[in-house]
Amino acid sequence: MRFFIPLITFLLFTLIICEAQNKTAFSGDTNVQKALPSMRSDVELFESCARCHTIGKGKLIGPDLAGVKARHSEEWLINFIQTSDSVIASGDTSATRLYEAYNKLPMPRHDYSRDEVKSLIHFIALETRKSEADPNFLDNDFSFAHHSNTWPFIIGVLFLLFGILDLAFIKLMKFKFVNVILILAGLTISGKAVTEEAIYLGRSQGFEPDQPIKFSHRIHAGENKIDCQYCHTGAGESRYALVPSADVCLNCHNVIRNGPNTGEEEINKIHEAFEQGIPIKWARVYSMPDHVFFSHSQHVNAGKVECKDCHGEVEKMGRIQQVNDLSMGWCIDCHRTRKVQFDNGYYLSYKQHEDLLSGKIKEVTVEEVGGLNCQKCHY
Numbered sequence: 001m002r003f004f005i006p007l008i009t010f011l012l013f014t015l016i017i018c019e020a021q022n023k024t025a026f027s028g029d030t031n032v033q034k035a036l037p038s039m040r041s042d043v044e045l046f047e048s049c050a051r052c053h054t055i056g057k058g059k060l061i062g063p064d065l066a067g068v069k070a071r072h073s074e075e076w077l078i079n080f081i082q083t084s085d086s087v088i089a090s091g092d093t094s095a096t097r098l099y100e101a102y103n104k105l106p107m108p109r110h111d112y113s114r115d116e117v118k119s120l121i122h123f124i125a126l127e128t129r130k131s132e133a134d135p136n137f138l139d140n141d142f143s144f145a146h147h148s149n150t151w152p153f154i155i156g157v158l159f160l161l162f163g164i165l166d167l168a169f170i171k172l173m174k175f176k177f178v179n180v181i182l183i184l185a186g187l188t189i190s191g192k193a194v195t196e197e198a199i200y201l202g203r204s205q206g207f208e209p210d211q212p213i214k215f216s217h218r219i220h221a222g223e224n225k226i227d228c229q230y231c232h233t234g235a236g237e238s239r240y241a242l243v244p245s246a247d248v249c250l251n252c253h254n255v256i257r258n259g260p261n262t263g264e265e266e267i268n269k270i271h272e273a274f275e276q277g278i279p280i281k282w283a284r285v286y287s288m289p290d291h292v293f294f295s296h297s298q299h300v301n302a303g304k305v306e307c308k309d310c311h312g313e314v315e316k317m318g319r320i321q322q323v324n325d326l327s328m329g330w331c332i333d334c335h336r337t338r339k340v341q342f343d344n345g346y347y348l349s350y351k352q353h354e355d356l357l358s359g360k361i362k363e364v365t366v367e368e369v370g371g372l373n374c375q376k377c378h379y
């Protein structure tokens with residue numbers, strides 16, 4: 001009895017810790033606060049809209065902005081957000097209709113740059129997806145959520161404790177090797193549970209969550225050679241690469257109704273999601289902490305860095321896996337050695353550019369244009 005009271009206290013304690021960890025596992029996933037150094041963050045940008053608009057929580061002074069991307073073209077949105085009065089004055093029908101519907105209340109001008117407005121539009125789209133996401137959809141029958149390791153951990157610890165306590169005090173087991181087996185089994189089971197939790201929390205290299213639909217990059221980008229940017233349309237022009245919505249899948253899967261490995265089952269889920277108008281909740285694999293800025297377009301477009309330099313050979317992956325640790329050292333290592341592409345007009349103002357043209361220097365690394373400055377990557 002002496003042993004059981006501390007034992008039970010210990011187990012309750014570990015249970016509480018494990019549950020707390022599970023709760024925090026996804027909460028770091030706010031991909032909304034990143035900005036290019038020169039840009040204000042999306043959250044900051046949206047602050048001045050929030051007086052009059054919500055995203056998915058009904059109309060205030062202006063309309064609910066959920067799904068606004070589907071209602072207008074990007075060009076229209078940029079113009080309207082920057083200078084709604086001139087769009088209305090130009091006689092644009094949908095602008096005038098809105099203006100009438102909202103009691104001829106003019107929306108104020110915003111001195112946001114084009115890039116900022118574009119980024120804000122992506123932000124509204126991401127927030128729309130969050131606001132529409134039905135937590136019960138699609139992940140009931142497919143375990144996209146992370147498996148809890150609480151029970152394996154507790155069972156492992158029980159084995160371990162019993163093995164040790166019995167060996168030292170209780171002495172129920174006749175043969176000592178039974179205790180050794182119990183201790184080893186306990187160590188293995190609890191150790192595995194702890195490493196899995198650690199990987200999940202740190203979302204480190206090797207992170208490979210289950211997805212709500214068994215989408216395979218090997219079949220799409222590999223065997224069928226579909227271009228990465230056909231689906232990840234943001235990679236070349238915005239800070240987010242973006243994951244495609246169901247209507248992009250249906251460009252092909254309206255016709256292709258049968259998969260080579262999964263038959264109709266997985267493809268039917270796309271149709272189900274589309275018909276119900278509910279976004280597919282893909283589990284996020286790559287993710288940066290909130291204090292770091294990262295922009296795809298800067299790397300893919302300006303820097304001509306290939307997807308595989310950062311994401312590995314995605315076209316060979318069935319299920320997507322994180323191949324780099326996304327640590328600061330990883331970013332810096334590449335910036336130290338990688339050459340800047342000067343042909344993109346971005347660096348015409350740099351003094352190195354003249355030296356490069358005159359042949360005085362052969363090449364310039366990212367480091368030499370400031371790629372190691374703390375504030376380029378941090379707020």
Ligand code: HEC
Nearest residue numbers: 048049051052061062063068081098099102105106107110
């Ligand atoms: C003072 C209130 C106010 C503020 C601030 C404001 N809006 Fe508006 N917004 C409106 C009103 C009112 C309308 C309806 C059209 C009209 O009356 O001009 C509107 C319409 C819109 C529309 C078209 C919506 C649709 O359903 O078609 C978009 C997009 C929009 N606003 C985006 C923004 C963004 C982005 C910001 C912040 C940068 C912002 N608004 C700030 C009042 C505001």
Ligand code: HEC
Nearest residue numbers: 220221226227228231282283284285286307311314315320
């Ligand atoms: C047919 C559309 C399609 C094509 C083509 C495609 N992807 Fe994807 N990609 C997706 C979907 C859907 C997801 C989300 C599901 C998943 O993670 O498997 C995704 C996820 C990813 C992720 C992980 C995103 C995260 O959650 O962090 C990366 C990285 C990625 N793709 C890179 C690539 C690269 C590189 C290529 C080209 C070699 C490519 N993709 C081609 C549709 C596509």
Ligand code: HEC
Nearest residue numbers: 214215224226244248249252258259260261262263266267
């Ligand atoms: C450009 C065309 C195209 C797009 C876009 C596309 N697919 Fe596919 N998909 C294919 C082809 C081709 C196959 C293979 C069919 C075959 O080999 O019989 C396939 C197969 C599949 C399969 C079955 C895989 C298996 O092994 O059984 C699934 C599931 C699937 N796609 C999901 C998606 C999802 C989800 C999206 C959107 C993110 C998407 N596809 C977008 C062309 C496309």
Ligand code: HEC
Nearest residue numbers: 228232235240241242243286287288299300305306307310
């Ligand atoms: C310089 C490294 C680098 C390159 C090159 C790169 N990525 Fe990424 N990618 C990242 C990082 C870092 C993240 C995590 C970003 C975050 O959390 O904001 C990421 C996230 C993603 C995501 C997750 C969702 C999102 O919208 O950001 C997808 C999808 C993706 N990348 C696809 C691609 C594709 C496709 C390409 C090539 C066209 C590409 N990436 C090129 C580093 C890179």
Ligand code: HEC
Nearest residue numbers: 293294298302303309331334338341366369370371376377
């Ligand atoms: C595989 C190489 C590679 C990796 C990995 C990489 N970068 Fe870069 N990065 C580049 C290149 C090349 C450029 C220059 C792009 C250009 O020409 O503007 C760049 C530019 C930048 C800039 C702009 C710097 C400036 O001087 O304006 C930022 C910010 C940045 N990267 C952040 C990151 C972060 C954060 C990570 C890690 C998550 C990262 N990068 C990982 C290659 C890389």
Ligand code: HEC
Nearest residue numbers: 289292326327328331332335371372373374375376377378
């Ligand atoms: C090329 C981009 C880049 C540059 C330049 C850079 N960092 Fe970082 N930094 C990162 C990334 C990415 C992380 C997140 C790493 C992680 O989560 O493991 C990070 C993480 C950190 C952290 C740890 C925060 C934490 O949560 O653990 C500190 C502190 C930090 N950076 C300080 C600096 C300082 C000081 C400088 C200037 C000398 C600097 N960084 C320059 C990309 C950069």
